[in-house]
Amino acid sequence: MAAKTPSPEVVGQVDHHPPRKGWMDTKPEFKPGNYLYAAQPQNLEGVGLANPRTWNPLDDDWQLPADWKGTVREGIAERLQRYRSFKLFMDICVRCGACADKCHFFIGSGDPKNMPVLRAELLRSVYRGELKTAGKILGKMAGGRKLTEDVIKEWFYYFFQCTECRRCSVFCPYGIDTAEITIMARELLNLLGCNIDWIAGPVNNCFHNGNHLGLQPHTFKENVEYLLDDIEEYVGVKIEPTFNRKGAEILFITPSGDVFAEPGIFTFMGYLMLFEHIGLDYTWSTYASEGGNFGFFTSHEMMKRLNAKMYHEAKRLGVKWILGGECGHMWRVVHQYMDTMNGPADFLEMPINPVTGTVFNNASATKMVHITEFTADLIKNDKLNLDPSQNDHLTVTFHDSCNTSRGMGLLEEPRYVMNKVCNNFVDMAPQVTRENTFCCGSGSGLNAGEYLEMRMRGGLPRANGVKRVHEDKGANMLACVCAIDRAVLTPLMEYWVPDVDCCGVSELVGNALVMEGQGEREYNLRGEENPSYVPPPEPEEPEGEGEAEAGEEGAE
Amino acid sequence: MKLFTILAKHKKAVLKKWLDSIVESYPQETARFLRNKKDQFANPVGYTIEVETEHLFDLLMEGMDREKVTPYLDRIIRIRAIQDFTPSQALYFVFALKYIIRHQVAEEIDSDALEQELVDLEASIDMMALVAFEVYMACREKIYDLRAKEIQQNAYLLLRRAELIVEKPGKDRIEDNAN
Ligand code: SF4
Ligand code: SF4
DSSP states (O other): OGGGSOOHHHHHHSOOSOOOOOGGGOOOOOOTTSSOOBOOHHHHHTTTOSOOOOOOTTSSOOOOOTTHHHHHHHHHHHHHHHOHHHHHHHHHOOOOOTTTTOOHHHHHHOOGGGSHHHHHHHHHHHIIIIISHHHHHHGGGGTOOOOOHHHHHHHHHHHTSOOOOOHHHHHOTTOOOHHHHHHHHHHHHHHTTOOBHHHHHHHHHHHHHSSTTOOOHHHHHHHHHHHHHHHHHHHOOOOOOOBSOTTOSEEEEOOTHHHHSTTHHHHHHHHHHHHHHHTOOEEEOSSSOOOOOGGGGTOHHHHHHHHHHHHHHHHHHTOSEEEEOSOSHHHHHIIIIIHHHHOOOTTSOOOBOTTTOOBOGGGTTTOEEEHHHHHHHHHHTTOOOBOGGGGTTOOEEEOOOHHHHTTTOOOHHHHHHHHHHOSOBOOOOGGGSGGGOOOOSOTTTOOOGGGHHHHHHHTHHHHHHHHHHHHHHOOOEEEESOHHHHHHHHHHHHHHOTTOEEEEHHHHHHHHBOOTTOOOOOBOTTSSBOTTOOOOOOSSOSOOTTGGGGGTTTOO | OHHHHHHHHHHHHHHHHHHHHHHTTSOHHHHHHHHHOOOTTTOHHHHHHHHHHHHHHHHHHHOOOHHHHHHHHHHHHHHHTTSSOOHHHHHHHHHHHHHHHHHHHGGGOOSHHHHHHHHHHHHHHHHHHHHHHHHHHHHHHHHHHHHHHHHHHHTHHHHHHTTOEEEOSSSSOEEEOOO
């Protein structure tokens, strides 16, 4: 057998080293699986974005608009004026390299252009080569380069391999945030019509119909009703929420993915149960039916346009304040931009928890409170009837979403809630949690199906953290407070750590809530037999009918 | 076996060369990082390669075992299967081990008996390679499978409402109703 095998020398002599070239001379090669589909013209037309056309990143000719170079040059100049942070980030990097190995896409892909410092350099070199005198004259020597179509292609390739997670900024001594550079680069790409459909489609749908999938009001409502039926079946409680009700005290807004995608719908059921449990005076809007904001991944203007509906709807319905569901980038937009973009929300009141009386001073500017803060406050004031043993078959760990952790500092509240609704909570290592958290690898609009393989690269460091806590402490459930995370961590886990499932924190809350008038909680919100369910002791018959054994099955 | 005694002496050198040969399949800057950063969280790829190549080497000395070799190979190949490598680039590292070992011990192979031992060892590495193909294919198939599943999950409730999905209780609840 050995004699027929090619000799080891032959294999040994094949050169597996990639060619050594300077980074400016290495071009990305577009191959199915490593690029995102181009935006369809109708999605750009629908919201008035530039250069709608049918194109494909595999094409040689990207059909850039006439004078596209001028557009990019002016676009950069305008943004340098408007955003001082951008100007600063373009000028002050000393190339110390502290950020270089902190990006999950670099760690997972091994592609050096995913080092944040090099990613920024893709744009910075053009800034130098096209807008700075020294760079214009000295070119490459001064780290400058000219705009070419290849540069645009390279931007498209690498700025859609940045999830705007800000992990690199934590390690930069100057606080340079490459996420902001990516945001600018994507704005520039948008000026040329080089957008991706996974972002442009939701933006267009959201603008016209209020949510990413373009669900019409009646469809949205029917979906919720479907989930109410499930709650009735599994929990034994009939809930009747209201839609677009004027005069409600609170408007609740959450990402629409939770209304139709798995496992987000189970988190959604958790919200419905929680609000019923405390008798909250709130309403859903079928117009502001999307917490997510893919405008944030398009341009500042588009983010503002899509965000505006939250306040419009709050005003129209005459609510006192807004409660927001589990979402990542929705909260980054709310926390960092909403007040300046669409505020002041002087028609709303300072949020006060009607059940506990707690004043949410932290939300005094935006008048919008995070569901996890709200739930934590209810638990702290002992307002929830909880049976954490319903989650006893789970050993839960927590993924800090980039947006809620680094973007708004929501670190303790989810952990507090989970520790109260579950008996087994274990954290991952400090190198990969809280401010140091690793991105899911699919944020900022990269969660498209065609990109799954790239997402497995980007999500590798996150999965690695989970793997450790799974092997060392037996974690079998990865909880999070973000709708995109719920959707993308599920396949990520299935590839890297298949024994770990994924859920929202509010799903765990829902399963632990003891509802008034509930039936036997034999099933969890997913409609699965709950391994932790303990049937009530049978009064007469000595034989237990083997039901106790159900506790064994499915416990992993 | 005599060869194993010789190889035990060379373990460190063989592992270093093997690690280098894998790490150098990445661009220069990446190779430096993979080699030098010693932290399982900051450098999961480098860490995995280092740990698992040692497991593989030890197993080779112990005697090749299909069951045992699979998880070690899996941890390396699962990474390379989704990185920017062709199948041959992803898997050549198994074959490289033959070359590395032969070179390392060449001067000490001074009898026919030893030469035969080396050929047998190479046959074990060939077996490792065969398992590697299977692991690689399984990883790729998983990717395709996940893509299909994701489409369903992303519109789960809409499909269910349209009665395109039926449910049964238990873990694998979703079933395609199409056929
Ligand atoms: S923001 Fe995140 S994805 Fe982007 S370069 Fe920095 S670490 Fe990488
Ligand atoms: S850490 Fe900051 S200053 Fe250093 S290379 Fe990165 S961006 Fe530049």
